Amino acid sequence: MPPDPETEKLDTERARLKGGQYRIKGSENEDRIRELTRLIAAKVARRKNDIRRAYREDYFYNRPTWDVEANGQEEREYIEPAIDLYIPERAQLAEILCNQPDNLSSTELLELRILAAELMVVLCGKRETVKRNRIQRRARADVKVKEESPGPDLFPLLMDRKQCPHCIGDETLSFEERTFKYCRPAVMYDHFDRKHTQQLGSVKQMSCNHPKCREEALEFKHLNHFKNHVEQVHGVKLRA
Numbered sequence: 649m650p651p652d653p654e655t656e657k658l659d660t661e662r663a664r665l666k667g668g669q670y671r672i673k674g675s676e677n678e679d680r681i682r683e684l685t686r687l688i689a690a691k692v693a694r695r696k697n698d699i700r701r702a703y704r705e706d707y708f709y710n711r712p713t714w715d716v717e718a719n720g721q722e723e724r725e726y727i728e729p730a731i732d733l734y735i736p737e738r739a740q741l742a743e744i745l746c747n748q749p750d751n752l753s754s755t756e757l758l759e760l761r762i763l764a765a766e767l768m769v770v771l772c773g774k775r776e777t778v779k780r781n782r783i784q785r786r787a788r789a790d791v792k793v794k795e796e797s798p799g800p801d802l803f804p805l806l807m808d809r810k811q812c813p814h815c816i817g818d819e820t821l822s823f824e825e826r827t828f829k830y831c832r833p834a835v836m837y838d839h840f841d842r843k844h845t846q847q848l849g850s851v852k853q854m855s856c857n858h859p860k861c862r863e864e865a866l867e868f869k870h871l872n873h874f875k876n877h878v879e880q881v882h883g884v885k886l887r888a
């Protein structure tokens with residue numbers, strides 16, 4: 649910071665009056681020199697105060713901006729976590745969604761979108777498998793509560809459209825597996841077609857094993873007959 653010109657002028661005048669002498673007592677300019685010393689001291693003190701105030705004003709005015717800018721810097725330095733996934737489709741999908749190149753043409757972008765959609769479909773298909781271990785672990789924790797309170801109807805006649813109408817009557821499965829809801833009705837149809845259609849098609853007399861129907865001993869001659877019953881009574885429409 650440049651020195652204050654006024655203070656400098658007073659300083660020069662005082663030096664001239666002192667004439668290189670240290671002692672001023674008894675000198676003809678003693679009064680003026682003492683006055684100058686007082687004036688200089690006052691000016692220096694005021695200037696110090698002004699500088700301090702200006703610095704504080706500047707600091708508190710700019711601090712929030714510096715903080716915001718510093719935050720932005722930190723974000724730029726953020727390191728992407730490595731994609732480490734077991735399911736290949738999920739890993740590929742994450743790669744597409746997270747690390748998309750910047751300079752793609754619209755055709756390339758479209759291709760990437762199609763690929764992402766296809767991967768999502770495959771991934772959804774994979775999710776239908778009932779997680780037997782996980783469900784059993786959760787079921788064990790729930791058992792106590794269930795034994796204590798009879799609660800609502802565990803197997804209502806009207807089912808959810810995403811529940812399998814055959815698994816619900818399979819007493820070899822856990823309660824959670826019997827009442828499992830797939831992510832979409834279509835995924836449940838896939839499961840039904842794959843797991844039950846062949847088996848049901850090979851028996852001569854098929855019956856609805858839903859806990860509510862079992863007592864009635866309902867019998868069906870054809871798979872379509874059974875599907876019709878499931879739709880009418882349980883509210884679950886199966887693929888024809």
Ligand SMILES: [Zn+2]
Nearest residue numbers: 812814815843
């Ligand atoms: Zn089933």
Ligand SMILES: [Zn+2]
Nearest residue numbers: 856858861881
């Ligand atoms: Zn039934």
